[in-house]
Amino acid sequence: MRVALFVTCLVDLMRPRIGFAAIELLEAAGCDVIVPAGQTCCGQPVWNSGDRAAAAALAKKVIDEFVGSEYVVVPSGSCADQIRNEYPVILADEPEWRARAVELAGRVYELTDFLVNVAHIKTLPGNFSGSVTYHDSCTGLRGMGIKEQPRALLAKMSGVELKEMAAAEECCGFGGTFSVKFGEISAAIAAKKCGNACATGAQTIVGGDLGCLLNIEGKLRRLGDETTQVRHIAEVLTAKK
Amino acid sequence: MESRSRHFKANAAASLANPVLQTNLKTAKGKFVDKRAIAIKEIDDFEGSREAAKNIRNRVLENLDLWLEKFEESATARGATVLWAKDGEEICRHVAEIGQRHGVQKAAKSKSMLSEEANLNLALTAAGIRPIETDLGEYILQINDNEPPSHIIAPVVHKSLDEVADLFHQVHKTPRKTEIPALTREAREVLREHFLTADMGISGGNFLVAETGSVALVTNEGNGRMVTTLPRVHVVITGIEKVVPTLEDLTLLLRLLPRSATGQSISNYVSVLTGVKTPEERDGPEHLYFILVDNGRADVVGTEFQDMLRCIRCGACMNHCPVYQTIGGHAYGWVYPGPMGSVLTPLYTGLENAIDLPQAATLCNQCGVVCPVMIPLPELLRRLREKQVEKHLRPWFERFALKIWAKVAASPSLYALGSWLGVRYLKWLAGGRDRIAVLSAAPEWTLGRDFPAPEGKTFRELYRKGKK
Structure with missing residues (x-):
């Protein structure tokens, strides 16, 4: 291919x-x-x-x-x-x-x-190990039907423990230019997403859209969370121990 | 109602800084969203039902004038009078005239968003008619110095039990009560008297049925029934888009409306009211008026925004909206909040008077997927943004930034240079840390969060190097 x-x-x-x-x-x-x-x-x-x-x-x-x-x-x-x-x-x-x-x-x-x-991928190049929670980005989810695919890939990694968060399908508040036009509202929505994600106790928040991930990571750090990692699904699937 | 939509940003900031409101919004969200999710499972083919509802509403809008004439004919045949109102002022004039004609001193109202559009209570008072809101939520707002509603079906969703308890204690001069049943009993005792003494009932209309000339009303408190059957005169005020062809069409919409709105299989009271009281009947009004209102709707027919007129006012879009959930309804500044309001307010009050509303959405499409009549809300918001650009309504720096981005992105060499410089600038700003605390190029971003630092080189640089 x-x-x-x-x-x-x-x-x-x-x-x-x-x-x-x-x-x-x-x-x-x-x-x-x-x-x-x-x-x-x-x-x-x-x-x-x-x-x-x-x-x-x-x-x-x-x-x-x-x-x-x-x-x-x-x-x-x-x-x-x-x-x-x-x-x-x-x-x-x-x-x-x-x-x-x-x-x-x-x-x-x-x-x-x-x-x-x-491509029906058989073997993943990474061997990531740890607990993760997956944020469903809005347009990927509702526009492209991305829901089971990243979870199916994570399920192939024996070291991954997926802990679903409440309201995983709710917006993180990024919204492209919305995030720089209405920064306070955007950040307040992000705070709720961070709360839901962190409540799972997962070490890493994973998603498929970098905009959302930058938003979530930026909010976590501002909230004083220095430990929760934020990673793109491709990074997790290729991560080496 | 005078629009405060121009001050959206300041309104939103005030909402974010209000801890009581923030708590109330969280409580409300859970109820609406979770209950709807359960209720829609009762319908075997919910998606198919949405499609069918959309088709019914589209069928009406394609020949709206004909369906309205049909409704007028049917309603008139049953003894009702159909009046037309171009705008809010004309609504007020009609109602005041009807009131004077029938010697009305007190009007009991069930919920009507059109009366909010028209600021009807103020006009009634000026005309010597005392308006009494009888929907519990609307009543609470009325006795709180005519506060505007913050939600189209749950007007006091922004208030807590404590706030209502204080208000009743102050206004009714009764001992402070803290149990909901005790508070509602107190309101009922006050309202019962008004139901029995009102000369006129004013209601909205969830739907108008063209084949029978009926108005369909759904309420949960029963006040709608009192208002429409006890007083001598009943005035129905609805938008012209609320007509549906047949009773059968109505039944489908009635399956979707309460489930989408409050997560109920059916509202506590569903009334289909037709005509005036006949000699054989013991209940019902002697005089029935329909005031069918344009107030901006006719201008939307036939435009790229016509889909919006399908709206059946369930509120599901705002219940599921991350922005509404965060700032509440008042911030939007006019009658209709949330995604539907962000489309309707600029269309009905002028694009230039609600410049922030179409922009104040993440386009997450949660509203679009829950809308029972499949209104593509994010797409309509995007089209409004396009109109703003066409009419040069956006601020200069935004236009400038977009022009630059469009120019740079159109040219690979400019883009390569720009991105090379950009990442180095951001990396320098981060000063060795993994984040930037103040980003002057996009100051709004760092108001409430950090901006993660870039790795330091662009993908294209690294990729080209790797290949060599």
Whole structure:
């Protein structure tokens, strides 16, 4: 299977190791991975801010960049959702582009969904050990149906103990630009998420979207929690003891 | 009602700083969310029912004028008078005129959000008619100096038992009670007198049925029945979008409404009221008026926001909204809070008067998945954001930041340079720590949390190096 990785701008800037972990996982599942060099951002921030023209330009750029790849895999539910579910909406008035967006939508997968349902990964490269709790990021969950896939992968790791938190499916308060427009509300919502996560006693909070994870980690540290770790699912699945 | 939506941010900050409100919000959330989750399991095909309800509401909205004419014809045939109101002012004028015509001195009201839109109580008082709210929640707010509701079905959800106990003690001049049954008994004793002496009953309407000319009302306290059957005159005030074609359509919507709203299989009282009292009947009003209100609705028909008019006012969207759960309803500043309010307020009161509301959502889509008529609320909020951009209503720095991001993201070389500089700047800010405490480029982020530091190099740099 030939896979093109869409790194996402947040991973590129903040946590490159998630990108490398994604490559490691895809290769462990038997894929040939390429990383198209010109990629930048999927356009979600401008689209959700109401700038249709800018969102359309970025959508076209991504569509062009990922021509010909058998699959496009994204280590983020919300960026994958942007490409799969929003590009056809953004380009609805341009039939040719819309058709190309729909064609791309059929090849785009969120990382854990791809590993479980397309690549049928057998053995994971990591041997992480410890207790974890999983935060279901909103757009991955409600837009892409990401729920069982990360849990199925964690279940393959004998050292992982999954402790489900209350209200795992509730928003962490990130919301992209919401987090910098309404910082106090956003942080107050994050505090509830941190409370639910920490109540499980898990050592590590795991999720599939870096935006949420930065929000949760930032809130934990501000609350004075120096011990609870916050990790992307790809980091956990590739972690070596 | 005068909108305070312009002050959303300040309102929200006040809500966050109010510890009593924060406790009350937590208690309320659990009740609504958990009970709904149980109640919807009683319906075999809940998702199919949502789809069917959506179709019923769409069928109405596609030919709204025809269904309204049909309703007018049916209602008139049963002795009711149908009046039309363009806005809140016209609602007030109609009700005052009806009151004067029938020599009304006291009006008993069951819950009506339209009367909140119109600020009806104020107008009634000015016209010499004393309005009495009889929904327990609305009554509590009325005796608390006409405080506005903070939720469309649970208007005093922001108040605690203690606060209500204090209020009753002060206003009723009775010994302070702390048990809920004792407090409700006290309210009933006060209200009973008003039911028996009111000359006019004013109600909202959950649905209007076109084929029969009926109004359907769901209430839990029975006050709706008193208000609509005891006084000589009954005035129904509803939005024009509330019409449904048939009684059969109504039954489906009545299966979804209470389950979505309060997690009840059925509301304690379901009334379908048709026409005036006939000579053979002993109960019911001698005069029945319907005031069907536009107040911004007609302008939404046929637009990209038409889906919003499907709303059946259950409140599930706000009950499940992380923002509403955190700041409560008052912060939104107008009649309707939460996700539905953040769509309706700018549409009904002007985009420029509620600039924060479409932005004050994480787009988590919890509202969209619980909406019983499948309104794509996050998508509508996003479209409102698009309208704000089109009309240049966003602040200059936001427009500037978006333009820069769009330009940089469109060019791989600019992006490579920008991200190279950006991560180094952030790393420098962190000063060797794993976090940044004050981020001047996005100061809102660090108001209530730290910003985790970046690793220090971009993925693209590292990837290129690794390949060489």
